[in-house]
Amino acid sequence: MTDAGRTSEYDVVVIGAGPVGENVADRARAAGLSAAVVESELIGGECSYWACMPSKALLRPVVARADARRVPGLRDAVRGPLDVQAVLAHRDDEASHWKDDGQVAWLESIGADVHRGTGRLTGPREVSVTAPDGTEYRLNARHAVAVCTGSRAVVPDLPGIAGARPWTSREATSAKEAPGRLVVVGGGVVGVEMATAWQALGSRVTLLVRSGLLPRMEPFAGELVAEALTEAGALVRTGVSVTSVHRPTPDGPVTVELDDGDRIEADEVLFATGRAPRTDDLGLETVGLEPGAWITVDDSCRVEGTEWLYAVGDVNHRALLTHQGKYQARIAGAAIAARAQGRPSPDTGRWGAHAATADQVAVPQVVFTDPEAASVGLTLAEAERAGHRVRAVDHDLASVAGAGLYADGYRGRARMVVDLDREILLGVTFVGPGVGELLHSATIAVAGEVPIDRLWHAVPAFPTISEVWLRLLETYRG
Known part of the structure; x- marks a missing residue:
């Protein structure tokens, strides 16, 4: 020094x-x-202690249990609740105990x-x-x-916000116990991941969103994640905004007021509404x-x-x-x-x-919810706004042989956005259990501008979920 x-x-x-x-x-x-x-x-930095590492440590047992419950012969062994203290202890290890x-x-x-x-x-x-x-x-x-x-993290300037002591992503990833009732404001990545984690860890979660979930991905990504959150017991409310937040006593509950006149009482409120x-x-x-x-x-x-x-x-x-x-x-x-x-x-x-x-053409991202959502490159709407002549090719992931082996009742969807003039991929989106590991192949295809004719010769192993690549290309070729 x-x-x-x-x-x-x-x-x-x-x-x-x-x-x-x-x-x-x-x-x-x-x-x-x-x-x-x-x-x-x-x-x-943030990733090691309050973002990537602790959040994924919270989510991994949630997703693993959900996957196990879809496997014949295993589902009955994982009917019980998660061991919350063990999950939090593992989270602490992954965050190096904030040292x-x-x-x-x-x-x-x-x-x-x-x-x-x-x-x-x-x-x-x-x-x-x-x-x-x-x-x-x-x-x-x-x-x-x-x-x-x-x-x-940005916390909006709302009446009562200072005294309400709201959570941001830092508190959401480092909390020492699950709040009984948690209101999550915001439907982006932080909002849906933390709603997924804390709902599974015992909180009664209400997710408040102005429009749809995961607005920077294809619309079906947010729809499938919202459906799964609802099935898990969370209350997902779209088309609402928070107008004020009040916590009358330091250790008491917090009241969240909405623009439709409704009020929600909770033990904690998490604002996942953007970054500065x-x-x-x-x-x-x-x-x-x-x-x-x-x-x-x-x-x-x-x-x-x-x-x-x-x-x-x-x-x-x-x-x-x-x-x-x-x-x-x-x-x-x-x-x-x-x-x-x-x-x-x-x-x-x-x-x-x-x-x-x-940074412009091939940004990959995985949202570690159940189901996972993974995307790279442009969505269909983004490609059209950019002036490309494009076609979206969709396929039901559940129809791929590997998906049925992965889980009973597998639900998912895949889309590739094809530049019709150059016959390359501008974007790819997968939603479904385990799809995060499919994303790098899509990233290579988009970043490398691999022609459709060459992708045809990248043969996916059978029976894996990656076989969706073959089905997408078959659909494109007709």
């Missing part, structure tokens, strides 16, 4: 040590550059220096660090500063940018108009997903190293080899 009041110099300074910042530092170090990482919370020793050790193992404290830009290539004890010192970057501060960039107190004004705003970047994640400032991951608003942020980090790290070493792309003479093209 640098002494108070002193200045240290590195090739690259990274603000934010989540998965994105860690990967930028790793790529810089792999290229022989020195790197410092500044973090005000836990090394490992970051292992993550710190990894960063140190690659030769990156870890600086605990709040990092702020103070000018070009300059970062001030305020340590936990209040001391301040400066880090200068010879080549690049990478802003990797991520995003935070963590750029409010970052010193962006010192380099001509707007505090609190998303940061616009080019395809190498470099801030336009600068040669030294990068914004990587959620903070640039290109694709708010951990795996996309890590992908961007690999691109940005390579671009920083190439510029630092004066190595333009040999094929173009520019920096075009270091471009995060998948």
